[in-house]
Amino acid sequence: MSLKDANSVNPQAKKWIALVIANPATSTTTGWPVGFWWSELSHPYYVFVEHGYEVEIFSPDGGACVADAMSDPNDASGYSKTDLISQGFIHTPELMALVQHTRKVSDINLNDFEAIVVAGGQAPMFSFDKAVDLHQKFVEFYEAGKVTAALCHGTAVLAYAKLSNGEYLVKGKTVTGFANVEEDFADNAVWNYGLLPRDQHIMPWRIEDKLKDLGANFIQAGLWRSFAVRDGNLITGQQNFSGEATAQAVVAALGL
Secondary structure, three states, X not given: OOHHHHHHHOOOOOOEEEEEOOOOEEOXXXXXXXXEOHHHHHHHHHHHHHOOOEEEEEEOOOEOOOEOHHHOOOOOOOOOOXXXXXXXXXXXXXXXXXXXXEEEHHHOOHHHOOEEEEXXXXXXXXXXXXXXXXHHHHHHHXXXXXXXXXXXXXXXXXXXXXXXXXXXXXOOOEEOOOOHHHXXXXXXXXXXXXXOOOOOOOOOOOHHHHHHHOOOEEOOOOOOOOOEEEEOOEEEEOOXXXXXXXXXXXXXXXXX
């Protein structure tokens, strides 16, 4: 019996959300190891369980996933040191086990989940082009009328997700994602620290430019502002400070 069947028998049974994170990858522009971003996993996870949902974590290839270093509150950079929600997640063994043993996206059964949420980090920009199963599952949820969400660089999935009629899902939709103003800030930071030459960018392409090229109405709230937008059953979040806002929008769309 599937999760959905169990829920039909017991209306008090919890509902499930599929949360997708990226597998480890290597940046083709910098050569750095890249992964998912902690707050884009931990903050939505916290919101969902607080509202009574169960969350299962998936990745395109399955298996152990690794976060971008600067998203770790224990990283020497101190960039995320105030992220106490991620700190709590990292120091909870049963939660860390979920990250070490993700299931493949291809294993997601549409009928078992109320929503799919794709988190970001740097890795999606270098790996989601090959994540065909993710493209298909994302569209499957969307065309079934289920809540379909992506966050920060996780919105890279929208550059590849095509509807059954062949059109890009994002065409004509109002969306957000990691904005050009934030890409500019990140590039300038690594240039100023001498980590990259000034003619080299961190990312191989830009979310805002690509989604506009595909016909999206791309909006954003300004540099590092928490922001999420809903267009029908499609929800997108701007960047790593928008995990909670994105999750709250998902919960609202689900009616809880």
